Amino acid sequence: MGVATETNEFSYLPHQAEALGVTAPSVTRLTLALADGRVISALKFGEGSPVITLLHGAGLNAHTWDTTTLHIQHPVLAIDLTGHGDSSWRTDADYSARTLAADIAAALDAWTTQPQVLVGQSLGGLTAAAVAAARPDLVRELMIVDITPGIDTSAGPTVLRKFYEGPTDFASRDELVDRAMSLGFGGTRAETERGVFLNTRVRPDGRIEWKHHFAHLAAQAIAASADDAVSPAVLTPTGWEDLAAVQAPITLVRAIAGFVTAPDGEEFARRVPAARVIAMDATHNVQETAPAELADAIRELADRTTL
Structure with a gap:
């Protein structure tokens, strides 16, 4: 196929950066051993301590953020959620947001030195909210991308x-x-x-x-004909509780052609009145279909919180 045998996970970045007219940052693969023998893996982009951490959605991995990260031009940590990418699978198949959040908190403790602009898309967004609720010391800004706790995305098309x-x-x-x-x-x-x-x-x-x-x-x-499911459900009844406990400023990004409808966005604004809700012309994977616009919004949060 078109991928040569010598291709590695970073081989695509120089071409992507050149196409965007930006400088490709340094990038390294990080691995953290957890107490139970599992590992969490991540990509660190740029020099210096990350100020932004990105969490992907179900079925994706840290590389879904590559183009967005090239636009951001800040040190970034993109983590493979448990059960994805180079991070270990769970034998109990528990990929609920709060369970995932414990691993993310351990990773942030190990790999960051300051509270993060924590950005999560889909399942990563619910996980980010759970992290921010449980560990406010780790999060200075929370951005949730095209998901709310009231949306069940388990039954796909x-x-x-x-x-x-x-x-x-x-x-x-x-x-x-x-x-x-x-x-x-x-x-x-x-x-x-x-x-x-x-x-x-x-x-x-x-x-x-x-x-x-x-x-x-x-x-x-x-x-097994189990409810037509295509993945474990990411609907979480505890998600609204997590959002209510978050101390950091919250931004919801609603993809116009994504999962969060205008009424869903209005419900989010009612339940989390201090949050900002913005709409982007994108599909559910905003980081892939509107990477420049999403990067601008993320960089704005990072710049205003590091002044």
Whole structure:
């Protein structure tokens, strides 16, 4: 396929930076061993201590933020949520926001030296709210991207169900790219190849599998006809409680073509009256479909909190 064998996870960044007309920052892979033997992994962009931490949504990984990070031009920490990317899967499959938040707090304790502008998209947004509620010392600004506690995103569209119903392993990445494109996922083939490369790994037997646990759990659920679920639910009845406990300023980014409707945004504003709600012309993965606009909003928060 188009991805050469010598390609590594950072091979795409120089070309992306050149296309954007920006300087590519230094980037390193960080790994933190947790007390129970699991690991949390992250990408650190730029020199110096991060002032911004980014949390991705379900089924994604830290690289979903690459383009947004190139626009931000600040030191950034992008963390692979537990069960995603290079972070360990949970044997109990508990990927609820508060459970994930404990691991994120441990990572922030290890890798940051000051309260963060904490940005979370989808499941990452609910996790970020849980972190900010439990550990106010770690968060100076909270930005939640296209999710509220009242939205259940577990029952995806039919095409997403078809994508995840199996198989969960493939003979080559080319095979997976073909499958994704046949169902309408991705943009150009080169973009789809990049996404597949960064979200899969080669097993010891040579087969290609998804890095994130959700694809495997979804296939099992679909095989058992379990409520048409394509991933564990991210609906959280505790989310409003977490938001009420947050001491940091809160911003909700609503994607106009995403999951949070205008009425959802109004409900959020009623329940969290001190929060700012802004709309962006984007789909649910705002960091991929409106990266420059999202980066501007994130950088604004970082700049005003470091003055």
